Amino acid sequence: MPMSGESFERRVETLRNSWAERRQLKGLASVHDLESQFSLLTTLHDWAETAAGDIRKVYGDSLAVSVSPLPRKEDSTPAFTVTLGNSYTVTFVLTERRRMAGTRWFVSVTVGSGGPGGGIVAAGPERRNGQWTRGRLEDILLSVLGAYERALSESGKPNTGASFRARGA
Numbered sequence: 001m002p003m004s005g006e007s008f009e010r011r012v013e014t015l016r017n018s019w020a021e022r023r024q025l026k027g028l029a030s031v032h033d034l035e036s037q038f039s040l041l042t043t044l045h046d047w048a049e050t051a052a053g054d055i056r057k058v059y060g061d062s063l064a065v066s067v068s069p070l071p072r073k074e075d076s077t078p079a080f081t082v083t084l085g086n087s088y089t090v091t092f093v094l095t096e097r098r099r100m101a102g103t104r105w106f107v108s109v110t111v112g113s114g115g116p117g118g119g120i121v122a123a124g125p126e127r128r129n130g131q132w133t134r135g136r137l138e139d140i141l142l143s144v145l146g147a148y149e150r151a152l153s154e155s156g157k158p159n160t161g162a163s164f165r166a167r168g169a
Contacts, residue, residue: 022133034094037105038073040132041080041094044107045070047134048082048092051141055084063148088113088144107132111144113151 006014025043045067052065059065063085071078071094079093089112097104 018133018135022131025132032104032106034073034096034105037094037107038078041078041092041107042070044092044132044137045080047137048080048090048141051138052082055141055145082141084141084144085148088148090140090144109140111140113144113147 025040031037048067052067055063055065064083066083068080068083071080077093077095079091081089081091083089089110091110091112093108093110095106095108097106
């Protein structure tokens with residue numbers, strides 16, 4: 001058994017499921033109308049809820065984890081936020097970009113760390129071929145958890161507000 005503790009069978013199943021998920025989302029991610037991108041935002045919200053539950057299982061009461069409610073498509077800026085602790089946030093926003101060829105919609109993300117010296121950083125996906133996957137969302141949340149843990153180790157308090165860049169985006 002590998003050091004991760006996962007059996008080969010479980011790793012094969014994970015690989016298969018991740019590719020099936022990519023194929024399913026490819027249509028949503030490549031179409032930039034409001035309806036398709038809102039469906040993508042809804043999928044990301046579902047994944048974030050699952051990931052938040054996993055974080056809660058590991059951290060228990062030592063780290064507050066919340067996911068804001070799923071927005072409505074009619075909201076002026078449909079968005080939801082995952083909050084870790086008191087000041088670490090990952091916000092997924094449905095944004096409109098007007099171009100000469102028409103309006104296109106995208107899901108964009110910002111990662112924030114509060115407190116003195118904290119900031120907000122765009123986290124993508126902005127790559128031309130970038131596509132949202134469950135793994136990418138989880139990598140961003142892991143990066144924010146890493147920033148939380150780093151701040152906790154360096155100061156004994158998780159709210160130092162140290163600036164950080166999310167990985168996986």
